[in-house]
Amino acid sequence: MSLSSSETKTILVVGATGRQGRAVVRALSSFNASSASSEPPMFRILALTRTPSSSLSQSLLSLSLPHVQLHQGNLDFPAAIFESAGGFGAIWGVFSMQNNRQVKGGVEGEVRQGKQLAKEAERRGVKCFVYSGVYVGREGAKSGVPQFDSKLEIEKYLKSSDEVGNLPWIILEPVYFMDNLHPSTISTFEGKLLSTMLVKGTFSHPQTDRFQLVALSDLGRVVAKIFQSPSSYLHRTLPLAGDDLTLPDLLSTHRTVLGHDLPTTFGPFASLVKLCMVDLRTMFKREVGFEMKTWEEFLRRECLGHEGGSKTGLE
Numbered sequence: 001m002s003l004s005s006s007e008t009k010t011i012l013v014v015g016a017t018g019r020q021g022r023a024v025v026r027a028l029s030s031f032n033a034s035s036a037s038s039e040p041p042m043f044r045i046l047a048l049t050r051t052p053s054s055s056l057s058q059s060l061l062s063l064s065l066p067h068v069q070l071h072q073g074n075l076d077f078p079a080a081i082f083e084s085a086g087g088f089g090a091i092w093g094v095f096s097m098q099n100n101r102q103v104k105g106g107v108e109g110e111v112r113q114g115k116q117l118a119k120e121a122e123r124r125g126v127k128c129f130v131y132s133g134v135y136v137g138r139e140g141a142k143s144g145v146p147q148f149d150s151k152l153e154i155e156k157y158l159k160s161s162d163e164v165g166n167l168p169w170i171i172l173e174p175v176y177f178m179d180n181l182h183p184s185t186i187s188t189f190e191g192k193l194l195s196t197m198l199v200k201g202t203f204s205h206p207q208t209d210r211f212q213l214v215a216l217s218d219l220g221r222v223v224a225k226i227f228q229s230p231s232s233y234l235h236r237t238l239p240l241a242g243d244d245l246t247l248p249d250l251l252s253t254h255r256t257v258l259g260h261d262l263p264t265t266f267g268p269f270a271s272l273v274k275l276c277m278v279d280l281r282t283m284f285k286r287e288v289g290f291e292m293k294t295w296e297e298f299l300r301r302e303c304l305g306h307e308g309g310s311k312t313g314l315e
């Protein structure tokens, strides 16, 4: 099968019941919807879950997205995931992510799952393997944060020709998810902890340090675009950021667009690694060639539900 095949590509989406995976499923599905109804769909989407009967799996199904089906499997047993999909050659593309908080053995389990899936994908003839890690700001250098360094270890494995030399990989490095600050997330205690860490614990120079964010919906669109036409992205590492701003800008935009302050909770919980100050937004636009949502556009479109947000500044 060639990389530019116009036949339907079967894509396995890991984490499809979670936040990143669901964004990927939605984006793949909307790419399908944009192709002519007389043509075969661009993608057939296997939404991986350990538990098809769970409420999250069922809520994904209830969206009735065409050409999306739940695919039962567990990252601890990757061979079975490919076997039940039809064996060698049946899965064209894989979107891979792991959440160390849901794996036995924490970050070590995450690394094991990430590597095993890549190895199995190579054995099964996968043509495009997109791994979502995290941006830490210093190429290949360890950060000292276990859930960041685990992702670097998986990235290193993908890049090693000794390990998976025949696997066509692309690595995405998303920055902080805007969705962590969505009102539906912030309404939970865990969500407030995240916002508190950001507001009170992240920055050594809170007035001037810059901070990058990306909307999960944009991560989904990037993944769909890569699967649509992967050749120019193969064997590349792409940082993902939609906005780059200071904390005062982030807070004042939130107040202006949503009409209230970003909710926070007790300060002592706050501690997070200081993020770097490279303007990833510009870098990514140049590399991938399309706009991603700014923080203001995210608040307007995805928190208030307005389709067209101001692109030029606050109204």
Ligand SMILES: NC(=O)c1ccc[n+]([C@@H]2O[C@H](COP(=O)([O-])OP(=O)(O)OC[C@H]3O[C@@H](n4cnc5c(N)ncnc54)[C@H](OP(=O)(O)O)[C@@H]3O)[C@@H](O)[C@H]2O)c1
Binding pocket: 014, 015, 016, 017, 018, 019, 020, 021, 048, 049, 050, 051, 054, 056, 057, 073, 074, 075, 076, 097, 098, 099, 100, 102, 103, 133, 134, 135, 147, 174, 175, 176, 177, 180
């Ligand atoms: N928060 C941020 O700003 C940020 C930024 C960059 C990167 N990250 C990274 O993003 C990751 C979390 O992504 P997320 O928020 O999308 O995760 P999430 O919403 O917690 O979803 C986790 C998914 O993993 C699946 N899963 C867990 N164990 C599995 C297993 N053994 N086999 C198969 N599937 C399994 C779950 O599916 P089932 O339960 O249905 O099986 C679920 O769909 C973390 O690694 C984090 O470090 C976070």
